[in-house]
Amino acid sequence: MTLNVVITGSTEGIGLGLAAEFASRGHNVAICSRSADKLESALAKLAAQPGKTVGRICDVADVTAVQALWDNAKETFGEIDIWINNAGLARTVWPILEVPQGEVETMLRTNMLGTINGCRVAANGMRAQGQGKLFNMLGGGSSGEYFPGLGIYGTTKRGLDYFTDALGKELADCDVIIGKIRPGMVITEAVIREAREKPEAFEKSRATMNKLVDRVDTVAPYLVDGILATQKSGTMVRWLNGGKIAMRMTKGLFVKRPDQFEPFGL
Structure with missing residues (x-):
């Protein structure tokens, strides 16, 4: 069965990886970005896939733009089966007191307000159509763990973990499934930018990172499998779990993993 999927923040990184994986399996995908150039580039990369892909300019912090994203995808595909709030910004090179104010506000607007907007628009739409799956992308800090430089970013993701649980409880009486995604440590354009x-x-x-990181094309198929298999709210689709971390760290004491960053010029 062909599914219709909307992914926010999906013109690079894990968002584009998810879009490519869904489209490669024949599903229809709507992507979005604030950048027209990035949107055009991503659509060109997805054009060869069997699934239909469409794109739209969208700032997720603008609820009107998010509603237009839903309306356009629904008009193009019909019902929206899966909505993934992936759009996010991670600026992790400063301690809390040194993060530029503009970066703080952009992270809050994109990560928190943008995801809340996406949830409210998609959940209302899915309740009206009678079904759907809605996933929020979490990340470092969402379970309360601390990493240097992640003070602001981790706070947004911790808050989204609570918000996702709350939304799942409030929608427990309808056929809208609310889930979470934790992709682990993935080498993306943002990671490369901050390393430089x-x-x-x-x-x-x-x-340490070299023992734990993975590439988008490794993680995306696993995440899509988990998203498609999810049948109840509260499900966490998680790539890098505690057992995998322990295994990699232990293995790293005896076997050196090939450097995962060198192919990216780092």
């Missing part, structure tokens, strides 16, 4: 901005900090954590 703060090479000293990156080199300090490089050895």
Whole structure:
């Protein structure tokens, strides 16, 4: 059965990886970005896939734009079966007191307000149509763990973990499934950008990160499998779990993993 999927923040990184994986399986996908150039580039990359892909400019912090994203996808595909709130910004090169105010506000608007907007629009639409799956992308800090540089970003993701649980409880009496995604440590354009901005900090954590990071094309198929298999609210689709972390760290004591960053010029 062909499904109709909407993914926010989906012109690069894990969002584009998910879009490509869904489209490669023949599903229809609507992507979005604030950048027209990135949107055009992503659509060109997805054009060869069997699933139909469409794109739209959308700032998720603008609820009117999010509603237009839903309306356009519904008009194009019919019912929306899966909505993934992936749009997010991670600026992790500063301690809390040194994060530029503009970066703080952009992270809050994109990660928190943008996801809340997406949930409210998609959940209302799915209740009206009688079904659907809605997933929020979590990340470092969402379980309460601390990492240097993630003070603001982790706070947004911690808040979204609570918000997702709350939404699932409020929608427990309807056929809208609310789930979470934790992709683990994935090498994306954002990770590469921050490593180049703060090479000293990156080199300090490089050895540990090298044991845990993965590439988008490794993680995306696993996440899509989990999303498609999810049948109840509260499900966490998680790539890098505690057992996998422990296994990799232990293995790293005896076998050196090939450097995962060198192919990206780091």
